[in-house]
Amino acid sequence: MKKRIAIFASGSGSNAQKIMEHFKYSKDAEVSLILTNNPDAYVLQRADNFEIPSHIFDRQEFYETAAVVDLLKRMQIDLVVLAGFLWLVPQHLLDAFPNKIVNIHPALLPAYGGKGMYGDRVHKAVLANKEEESGITIHYVNEQFDEGEIIHQAKFKIDEDDTLEIIKFKGQQLEHQYFPKIIEQLLRKGEA
Secondary structure, three states: OOEEEEEEOOOOOHHHHHHHHHHOOOOOEEEEEEEEOOOOOOHHHHHHHOOOOEEEOOHHHHHHOOHHHHHHHHOOOOEEEEOOOOOOOOHHHHHHOOOOEEEEEOOOOOOOOOOOOOHHHHHHHHHHOOOOEEEEEEEEOOOOOOOOOEEEEEEEEOOOOOOHHHHHHHHHHHHHHHHHHHHHHHHHOOOO
């Protein structure tokens, strides 16, 4: 039976797109569900394009009920993937999927992680501190922002004249290259 992946995203969903593309013809795994806290998120259009069901939830449903966990269980989800999802995962979801929730972060954790550190905020901080390199971190999710066990990191060099857009682009290239492959490895190793 195919392993089933659920992706949580809050915005555009470019990583979700790459993951959906990666598993579209896989014999071993599929993206079974897209979930978002943002009814205007472009990831919903991407899900429609791949004919993958989606679910929109609000803060009350996510934190104060078991509705999202129940949906994931009903759909027999094996791995939960956070791809640009900005809310802290509640304890009841962590308990329902122990070591089966992974996230991608646009920096080399533990640097530039934590509450409020996402997207351009991370890249601006990296630029402001004149870092010579940055990268991405794929990690397990725990009850703290960006503190779960690191699964994989990849780096890129920051050149002196790199702008915010260039740094963002370099990071996204690595995200798109590695995230689907690491997800596949986790599924194959039986860690999901």
